[in-house]
Amino acid sequence: MSDLLTVAMPKGRIFEEAVELLRKAGYDLPDEFENSRKLIIDVPEEKMRFILAKPMDVPTYVEHGVADIGVAGKDVMIEEERDVYEVLDLKISACYLAVAGLPGYAKKDINPKVASKYPNLATQYFKEQGEQVEIIKLNGSIELAPLIGLADRIVDIVSTGQTLKENGLVELETIVPITSRIIVNPVSYRLKDERIEEMVERLSVVVEEELR
Ligand code: PRP
Numbered sequence: 511m512s513d514l515l516t517v518a519m520p521k522g523r524i525f526e527e528a529v530e531l532l533r534k535a536g537y538d539l540p541d542e543f544e545n546s547r548k549l550i551i552d553v554p555e556e557k558m559r560f561i562l563a564k565p566m567d568v569p570t571y572v573e574h575g576v577a578d579i580g581v582a583g584k585d586v587m588i589e590e591e592r593d594v595y596e597v598l599d600l601k602i603s604a605c606y607l608a609v610a611g612l613p614g615y616a617k618k619d620i621n622p623k624v625a626s627k628y629p630n631l632a633t634q635y636f637k638e639q640g641e642q643v644e645i646i647k648l649n650g651s652i653e654l655a656p657l658i659g660l661a662d663r664i665v666d667i668v669s670t671g672q673t674l675k676e677n678g679l680v681e682l683e684t685i686v687p688i689t690s691r692i693i694v695n696p697v698s699y700r701l702k703d704e705r706i707e708e709m710v711e712r713l714s715v716v717v718e719e720e721l722r
Contacts (some may be wrong), residue, residue, distance in 0.1 A: 513559045515705050518577035519573050520565035520586075524722070527602040528581045531720075535712040557705075566627075569594055569693060578698035579582060579706060584688045589628045595699055599708050600691040601717055605669040607685040612656050615663065615682060617641070625655035626665035635665065635685055653677045 519525060529543050537556055542548065551560045563571055565583060569592035572580040580594070585607055587596060606629070625646045626632040636643045644660050648654075653673055655661040663682065668674060674681060692710060699706055 513557055513705065515702060515709070516577045517558060517580065518563050518568045518571040518580035519560050520568050520581055520583070520690075521562050522565055524565065524581060524603045524694060525650070526563075528600065528690065529563070531600060531602060531713060531716055534716045535709075536720075537585050537651050548555045566590070572646055572693050572695050574653055575608060575695045578695055579701055579709070580693045582693050583690050584686070585628060585631070587691060587693070588686070589631045592628040592631070593696065594693045594694075596691045598697075598714055598717070600690045600692060600713065602719065603690045604668050604688070606687045607665060608668045608681045609650055609663055609665055609676055609683040609685065610653075610656075610668070610679045611663040612678070615680075623661040624663045624665055627652060627663035628665055631685075645660055653679055655709050655710075
């Protein structure tokens with residue numbers, strides 16, 4: 511069995527914070543991480559391979575075992591419901607999921623529409639609220655939907671609140687706080703337990719230090 515540890519990293523806003531955390535945990539990661547468009551970066555000194563995936567795809571790589579470990583937002587974990595272990599809250603990229611809309615929004619009884627990148631999560635949320643809505647799946651720039659009349663409300667990530675503000679939208683309901691997690695393939699966790707536990711241990715020390 512290969513003792514190479516393959517880690518799926520999310521490209522985009524979580525990436526830099528996750529790399530910083532790994533470096534603080536003592537992993538010697540090359541500058542290539544920030545300055546390259548390569549999708550596979552080998553770090554032979556650490557016996558590690560990093561694959562750079564779309565954030566929403568990280569749990570897929572880990573579930574299929576082509577990555578042993580991944581860094582994924584809780585939002586992605588809720589949406590994707592993959593068969594992976596969630597072993598550590600890295601407490602980075604903190605934000606939350608919310609329902610937003612135009613100011614003065616009043617609930618419509620007929621055919622309310624909600625746009626989101628998270629159709630499963632949004633469906634589940636409105637079911638729990640006892641409200642029947644039509645979910646419209648979008649892949650980004652969700653805030654556009656109520657402005658242009660595609661949907662009445664959105665379910666999306668709020669970080670600084672700037673995007674909502676600049677587009678004249680207001681938060682209507684808070685759904686759930688979000689941070690990034692370390693996820694692990696169940697088979698890898700058994701076969702590479704020592705390496706994975708060591709990594710989780712080193713990262714958890716840094717997470718604790720960062721909170722102080
Ligand atoms: C995310 C999210 C919001 C925005 C929130 O989008 O979907 O649009 O960030 O951040 P803020 O509260 O700090 O303004 P992202 O930038 O990832 O791009 P996307 O619209 O393509 O999903």
